[in-house]
Amino acid sequence: MPASPPRPQTAIRRFARIVDLSLAAVTVVVFVAVALATGVRSPWSAVIPCALFLGAILLLRRRLPIAVLLLSVAAVFAYHFVSWSPAGWIWPVSAAYFTAAATSHVRWVAAIGVAQLVYSAVDARWMLDRNVTRYLIHTLGEGLLLAALVAAGLAYATSLRSRGSQGLHS
Numbered sequence: 001m002p003a004s005p006p007r008p009q010t011a012i013r014r015f016a017r018i019v020d021l022s023l024a025a026v027t028v029v030v031f032v033a034v035a036l037a038t039g040v041r042s043p044w045s046a047v048i049p050c051a052l053f054l055g056a057i058l059l060l061r062r063r064l065p066i067a068v069l070l071l072s073v074a075a076v077f078a079y080h081f082v083s084w085s086p087a088g089w090i091w092p093v094s095a096a097y098f099t100a101a102a103t104s105h106v107r108w109v110a111a112i113g114v115a116q117l118v119y120s121a122v123d124a125r126w127m128l129d130r131n132v133t134r135y136l137i138h139t140l141g142e143g144l145l146l147a148a149l150v151a152a153g154l155a156y157a158t159s160l161r162s163r164g165s166q167g168l169h170s
Contacts, residue, residue, distance in 0.1 A: 001141065016062065023095045024055035034087045046083035050075055054092055061099045066108060069093065069100040073116055089120040090142045094149055101153025103162075109153070113146045 008155070014058045030045055031051040040047055053075050061068045072093040079085070090097070120142055127135035 020059055020061065023061075024058045025097065027058060027092065028052060028055040031092050035085055038085055038087055040083065040085060046079055047085075050079040058095055058109060059152075061096060064099040065096070065103050066105050069096040069109065072096040073112060076116075077119070088138070088145075089116055089123075089141055090145045090149070094145070097146065097149040098153045098156070101150040102157040105152065106154060110150060113150065117143055117146060 028051045031054060032047055035043060035047040035051075045097055054072055057068050057071050057075070062107075073096075076089055076092050080089070097109065097113065100106075100112075112147050117139070121139045127138065
């Protein structure tokens with residue numbers, strides 16, 4: 001007897017798992033690559049453990065979006081406390097911001113993001129003495145990335161609600 005094709009829900013779940021694993025892998029690889037490109041010489045002490053944690057925690061992002069965001073932000077804070085790196089503050093947790101922004105807790109997401117941006121701006125103040133332009137690009141770039149991630153999460157949530165309400169009226 002030939003195998004029946006997978007049910008649509010099974011295929012959707014399988015695709016979601018592939019997306020989650022891909023996001024986790026990309027987060028690990030890019031985090032380590034950026035650290036190495038910015039001059040980190042020994043990635044084993046802080047970079048790789050932080051990258052692996054950020055990747056692993058993303059696997060829970062659909063079930064616990066706010067917890068994943070908070071844990072991811074905490075990991076980035078811890079990383080910056082124990083390791084010098086000019087790497088950004090927002091991009092390592094991009095997937096967590098996007099996912100959390102698609103929930104009904106978008107105000108909390110914005111508050112967490114603003115707190116992270118303020119700390120990032122204060123932490124990067126050493127740039128002001130050397131290169132004001134670099135400081136502005138760093139700070140404004142992080143802010144624009146955060147705004148784009150929150151806007152994308154909101155747009156995604158809106159499209160899902162719209163699609164759901166159309167299904168009810170069809």
